[in-house]
Amino acid sequence: MSDRILEIDGVSKRYRLGSIGGGTLHGDLTSWFARVRGKEDPNRKIGASPRPGPNATFMALDDVSLAADRGDALAILGRNGAGKSTLLKLISRITAPTAGEIRIRGRVASLLEIGTGFHQELSGRENIYLNGAILGMSRAEITSKIGEIIEFSEIEQFIDTPVKRYSSGMYVKLAFAVAAHLDPDVLICDEVLAVGDLTFQQKCLGKMSDVARGGRTVLYVSHNMRTVNQLCTRAAYLEHGKLLYDGTVSRAIDLYAGSGVRTVDRNLDRMKRAKLQGLLIRMLAMRILGSETMEYQMDDTMEFEVKFRSDAQESRLRLRLMLRNNSSSPVAMTQTDTFEVKPGDTPTLRVRFPLTSIAPGEYGIKLALIGGDPRGRSMHYDLIEDVGHFIITDDPSRTEGFLWQEPSWGNFRLSRLEMEIR
């Protein structure tokens, strides 16, 4: 039963950077006419080389080869911009590769977006037919499965209501229900589980692993390592359009986790920031102490130094640290006590950041220098959105066997409930 179902063979995808073509028919026609007469292109930028250089293109995927067998649940991991979505787009035939070849046996169903082609004015039932047909089912096939689909979607009583009256949750449920009943040979999912309530998410994951166990192939892209762990049997790791690893899930997750900006020394001076107060007080550098990888255990303490320069007098300066979680939502804020700086100072601030009560996961750090007066008004001197990432590893032995369920439990690990049995 282990026959090949998908082969990706040396696939590359190149995008041209900048504007494409002259943009107007007139522009292209004049360029073409000039070329025909052997004259110089009137639309060419002065000083530009006659042929666009090789750096005018961008390799979204660079010679990627990958294969999947029947029954594989393959995760594709990588940072934003690593080429995951491009790869899925190529496999689902939304755009053609620049080089290489992709070979597929059987039917591919791609859920790059849930509810593709749903029409607001049509009822749930009508949309099941339309969406099913768009995904490649025949009408007879949909009719034979419609009972199952409606049941799976959990919205029987609204099935003849136009979907524009649906809540977003109902919408997603219906959409996934259709997709789940496609019975494709290759199912491609791109972060579709990020929506819907938790029970439904679990149901979707269950359905997807059923698909894989039923001898089909699942390709799954997600930033949610928990679902990757739960669902996938293999994983590939992409970075800058290149396939760096293809193998076990845990190793790929390690690679992924290690790929964030987790350098212990950061030059903050060069980083992009908003122009605040003319940057009279400005962060120059940050150095993490006591960790090489920025991986921490629960309840560890992160220590770091921030060096900054002041060109102003400020008697109530603070360093503020804000955390963002994996989906870029703000999670928490903490700050130092106030301290004083004078023009010309270049102090180094050593900070201890106890990670108690922060749940396992990956976080981004945002740093700000804030001045404030006693009446509570504050003034931002410097603000850097993404200074770096750190990870708090999940350790079930410390939580009596529980793995942290971020989607339902959030990013805070509160202290144990006190109780008394009577």
Place this chain on the structure above:
Amino acid sequence: MQGQQEPWDTIIRPKRGWFDIDFKELIRYWDLAVLLVKRNFTVLYKQTILGPAWVVIQPLMTTLVFTVVFGGIAGLPTDGMPSFLFYMGGNILWGYFSSCLSETSRTFISNRGLFGKVYFPRLVMPISVSLSKLINFLVQFVIFSLFLVYFALKPGSPVHPNFAMIAFTPLLLIQTAVLGMGFGIIISSLTTKYRDLNMLVGFGVHLWMYATPVAYSSSLLVDKHPELIGLYMINPMTPVIEYFRSAYLGVENISLHYMPLSVAVTLVVMVLGLLLFSRVEKTFMDTV
């Protein structure tokens, strides 16, 4: 295991060559085309009071205006036919052609969201548009037939439908649809790069109507500028419209001699359209 490997079902390669349309696959997606037609029809008239009646109201009003302006005020000859019937015949067929053209010319632009998320043969979209428009046409055609019967049964009526010619109506409709869709997909393929053409379509179709004997008869031109007739007949819609009127009203017309030219132009447009479309459909997501 080596021996029993079945062949690959799908091989995705960089776009290569000119003609690359999988007609077998297109047929597999016939259900989708039908469902899209159904969708277009239900959705279009949701939240309108008169609903599908609009299908009939539009050409009737235009015909009425033509009858008053061109027939009444300008007094253009209508080959001796009742002017209302004359204009209505031209109007509904032209309406079918022009709506096919302008709707399909937006194929890539207006379906960008859908095309960017899921694969199906892109040609399903223009085909379903042409089918939707065909339904509209057929409804209008029924109304036209009622008027036709009324006028034909009037004593001393000049209207004498030519049933031998009427038998070819389905072919005529296919030709109209292919022409409209052909021009439409040519424009849609070019608009993925050049948006200028989108601007052109709206009034271009309008101007084209005046170059076609919709509001007048080509016999008018034959009388006044016989030297221009060859140029005039390059417009493939001219013989189509006049054939339609000849068949149903029974009027002799010179355009019919140019029907082979019209069919040839239709084929050229269709092939060119398919070529461009198949060239663009694979990678247009990168440029749109």
